[in-house]
Amino acid sequence: SQTIHQWPATLVQPVGSPLSLECTVEGTSNPNLYWYRQAAGRGLQLLFYSVGIGQISSEVPQNLSASRPQDRQFILSSKKLLLSDSGFYLCAWSAGSSPLHFGNGTRLTVT
Amino acid sequence: GQQVMQIPQYQHVQEGEDFTTYCNSSTTLSNIQWYKQRPGGHPVFLIQLVKSGEVKKQKRLTFQFGEAKKNSSLHITATQTTDVGTYFCAGVKDTDKLIFGTGTRLQVFP
Numbered sequence: 001s002q003t004i005h006q007w008p009a010t011l012v013q014p015v016g017s018p019l020s021l022e023c024t025v026e027g028t029s030n031p032n033l034y035w036y037r038q039a040a041g042r043g044l045q046l047l048f049y050s051v052g053i054g055q056i057s058s059e060v061p062q063n064l065s066a067s068r069p070q071d072r073q074f075i076l077s078s079k080k081l082l083l084s085d086s087g088f089y090l091c092a093w094s095a096g097s098s099p100l101h102f103g104n105g106t107r108l109t110v111t
Numbered sequence: 112g113q114q115v116m117q118i119p120q121y122q123h124v125q126e127g128e129d130f131t132t133y134c135n136s137s138t139t140l141s142n143i144q145w146y147k148q149r150p151g152g153h154p155v156f157l158i159q160l161v162k163s164g165e166v167k168k169q170k171r172l173t174f175q176f177g178e179a180k181k182n183s184s185l186h187i188t189a190t191q192t193t194d195v196g197t198y199f200c201a202g203v204k205d206t207d208k209l210i211f212g213t214g215t216r217l218q219v220f221p
Contacts, residue, residue, distance in 0.1 A: 036211075041216070042214075043199070043211055043212065043213045043214045044154070044199065044211040044214075046208075046209075046210075046211070049208065090153055090154070097141075097142070097203055099144050099156040099159060100144075100146075100154070100156065100201075100209060101156070102153040102154050102155070103153065104152075104153055105152075105153050
């Protein structure tokens with residue numbers, strides 16, 4: 001069966017520090033991969049999605065970037081965090097247009 | 112750009128009362144999905160609707176896709192405290208990209 005792993009679960013980082021969140025999927029090949037952000041009590045904002053290795057589409061211009069170095073690995077990065085980057089970051093995968101399967105999320109607090 | 116709105120934003124009900132959330136898209140959708148997010152958790156897929164006018168049921172939950180494939184609803188009969196959470200619709204257009212609705216947060220009082 002397919003599983004998705006996302007870490008860390010929580011993170012507290014100072015303003016201006018770098019960020020790296022990792023997500024890996026097991027049990028499937030060539031998944032579509034997604035990074036979403038959710039502000040407290042708010043909806044889901046699509047940040048990046050990828051349909052294959054090295055193929056990244058950005059939905060919202062900001063100081064975040066994403067990379068897909070391997071088929072089932074998706075990384076969200078920032079060189080310098082802003083206070084507004086705080087939120088709940090969710091990685092998800094899908095097979096084509098099938099429903100999304102989300103990871104447990106990373107709760108990021110930028111101080 | 113494409114938008115998917117949900118109403119209401121919040122709903123507080125007494126246990127046993129019914130609950131409905133409505134989802135409206137500015138454009139026609141190829142299909143619509145519903146997710147539930149428990150407090151502190153991640154969204155979990157509930158159901159997918161594809162056909163115009165489609166109605167699906169999961170125990171006390173009834174999902175409907177509008178005739179024009181631009182709106183959808185989720186109705187919960189006789190709510191229970193386990194129904195607490197935020198319910199999101201997500202529309203799929205021709206790009207296969209999901210656009211999530213704004214969500215409806217349900218609180219159930221015992």
